[in-house]
Amino acid sequence: MNAPDAHALLERLLREIAPEVDLAGADPGVPLQELFDLDSMDFLNLVTALHDEAGIDVPERDYPKLATVDGFVGYVTAAGGA
Amino acid sequence: MAEFRMPSLGADMEVGTILEWRVQPGQEVHRGDIVAVVDTEKSTIEIEVFHDGVVEDLVVDPGVEVPVGTVLAHITAAGAAAPAPVPAETAAVPAEAPLTPATAPAHAEAPATEAPAAREAPARAPTAKRRARRKTAVERPAARPAAGAGGFVRASPLARRRAAAQGIALEELVGTGPGGAVITADVGAAARAAPAPAAREVRPPTAGPAAPADRHAAMRHAIGELMARSKREIPHYYLATTIDLGAALAWLAEANASRPVAERLLPAALLLKATARAAREVPVVNGFWEGGFRPAPAVHLGVAVSLRGGGLVAPAIHDADELSIDDLMRSLRDLVTRARSGVLRGSEVSDSTITVTNLGDQGVEEVFGVIYPPQVALVGFGRVSERPWAAAGMVGVRPVVRATLAADHRASDGHDGARFLAAIDRLLAAPEGL
Numbered sequence: 001m002n003a004p005d006a007h008a009l010l011e012r013l014l015r016e017i018a019p020e021v022d023l024a025g026a027d028p029g030v031p032l033q034e035l036f037d038l039d040s041m042d043f044l045n046l047v048t049a050l051h052d053e054a055g056i057d058v059p060e061r062d063y064p065k066l067a068t069v070d071g072f073v074g075y076v077t078a079a080g081g082a
Numbered sequence: 083m084a085e086f087r088m089p090s091l092g093a094d095m096e097v098g099t100i101l102e103w104r105v106q107p108g109q110e111v112h113r114g115d116i117v118a119v120v121d122t123e124k125s126t127i128e129i130e131v132f133h134d135g136v137v138e139d140l141v142v143d144p145g146v147e148v149p150v151g152t153v154l155a156h157i158t159a160a161g162a163a164a165p166a167p168v169p170a171e172t173a174a175v176p177a178e179a180p181l182t183p184a185t186a187p188a189h190a191e192a193p194a195t196e197a198p199a200a201r202e203a204p205a206r207a208p209t210a211k212r213r214a215r216r217k218t219a220v221e222r223p224a225a226r227p228a229a230g231a232g233g234f235v236r237a238s239p240l241a242r243r244r245a246a247a248q249g250i251a252l253e254e255l256v257g258t259g260p261g262g263a264v265i266t267a268d269v270g271a272a273a274r275a276a277p278a279p280a281a282r283e284v285r286p287p288t289a290g291p292a293a294p295a296d297r298h299a300a301m302r303h304a305i306g307e308l309m310a311r312s313k314r315e316i317p318h319y320y321l322a323t324t325i326d327l328g329a330a331l332a333w334l335a336e337a338n339a340s341r342p343v344a345e346r347l348l349p350a351a352l353l354l355k356a357t358a359r360a361a362r363e364v365p366v367v368n369g370f371w372e373g374g375f376r377p378a379p380a381v382h383l384g385v386a387v388s389l390r391g392g393g394l395v396a397p398a399i400h401d402a403d404e405l406s407i408d409d410l411m412r413s414l415r416d417l418v419t420r421a422r423s424g425v426l427r428g429s430e431v432s433d434s435t436i437t438v439t440n441l442g443d444q445g446v447e448e449v450f451g452v453i454y455p456p457q458v459a460l461v462g463f464g465r466v467s468e469r470p471w472a473a474a475g476m477v478g479v480r481p482v483v484r485a486t487l488a489a490d491h492r493a494s495d496g497h498d499g500a501r502f503l504a505a506i507d508r509l510l511a512a513p514e515g516l
Contacts, residue, residue, distance in 0.1 A: 002185050018266075018390060019390075020390075033443070037331075037390075038443075039443035039444075040348050040349075040350065040442075041348065041350075041414075041415065041418050044343075044346065044348060044415075045419075047343050048344050049312045050341050051342075051343045051344070052344075057342070057343060058343065059339065060335065060339065061247075061335075061339075082218060
């Protein structure tokens with residue numbers, strides 16, 4: 001998966017959780033939880049959806065790496081995924 | 083013949099609107115079946131029937147707002163060819179119907195010896211103020227929706243509000259949210275696709291949620307009424323303690339390392355389980371104040387869930403003290419998901435015996451809650467953060483959380499509350515036992 005795909009995937013998955021999400025104007029370095037008022041259940045659902053949709057299994061210790069838009073895109077790009 | 087009445091889904095509910103009947107006259111129903119979907123000021127709720135029988139007739143049409151306690155349908159007892167004697171039948175209702183548990187406001191406000199809420203409530207007419215506020219809902223024709231078979235569309239509360247505000251019929255949208263629910267993005271897409279005036283014309287005389295445009299205001303009103311009542315009537319006392327979560331989080335990390343993501347646990351699951359077990363140990367914080375303290379026979383743990391777009395609901399995890407940690411996590415996940423995007427069940431919004439609010443994700447260190455009447459205690463958890471921690475003569479860095487208790491001084495004293503918080507602390511120190 002390339003970076004634009006990962007970015008689009010993130011936006012789609014986030015909208016399942018927070019329908020009003022718009023990544024276009026979002027600061028890619030600010031934590032998603034802060035940007036979109038996500039709680040830990042939302043974040044767990046995001047990681048679960050990432051597994052279900054792209055086959056990427058993120059171990060819990062790696063959660064912090066997915067905290068921002070840049071982090072998420074970098075992680076998913078490196079992990080490959082369907 | 084049993085009367086199926088508009089249940090009180092929490093102490094803050096005075097009126098409700100049937101959105102959809104899930105049963106028809108002549109249909110057989112069993113205890114626990116969902117028979118109707120009801121819209122309240124706070125959420126959309128699936129209503130269960132509490133006895134077996136056959137639906138005789140449906141009295142209230144979808145779209146009509148009625149006070150709590152109004153007869154909605156008649157249900158003939160199972161196996162009874164002829165209607166059972168009325169006294170026996172009505173006597174069965176208080177024991178089982180959802181409106182009679184102590185959480186029903188009418189019941190809570192009445193002396194314990196008085197007739198059950200189920201029989202009292204119908205006499206309560208909506209106040210003039212309320213009628214005015216929900217005027218559109220009351221006067222809306224009770225027509226079935228023009229489009230759609232069952233009429234009810236799964237949608238997030240925010241999507242309902244937006245759709246109503248923009249004159250868009252939910253029935254005509256394709257939901258892309260969880261379970262096909264209509265989410266805000268779907269409404270946005272539809273709004274962009276159609277010019278506003280045209281969109282307005284397609285709005286059917288639907289039996290959708292009552293006046294969703296002011297749903298937000300209605301929810302603020304409902305929360306305000308309940309919390310004002312709490313602060314007016316309940317002499318709160320407050321306790322706080324700091325709990326070392328080192329053992330609990332280490333256990334959690336190890337458990338999660340070997341689990342697929344769908345089965346992983348959140349720290350909240352451990353906090354909730356420990357709270358439920360502690361409530362069983364110290365029963366004076368688990369129950370209801372109704373002229374006197376009535377301890378609850380089970381621990382139904384209310385969990386405050388904040389809703390996107392504002393407001394909150396506190397549905398219950400039933401028998402939380404007896405669930406395995408995995409079952410509790412599954413229940414929590416399911417409950418939060420349905421509270422935010424779907425539909426809650428009547429028993430979930432009316433059964434809580436003690437409530438927990440967890441604001442740790444929002445970064446605050448502690449929260450002193452306002453008790454949900456007629457409950458007698460509310461437990462708060464703040465953010466888990468690392469702190470220097472002295473134990474056994476040594477200083478180390480440990481993950482800690484502030485646990486607080488707001489309790490009703492009529493039902494318990496600080497001594498009881500302190501025992502309760504100490505029990506939570508002790509249980510979290512041995513997470514493998516949870």
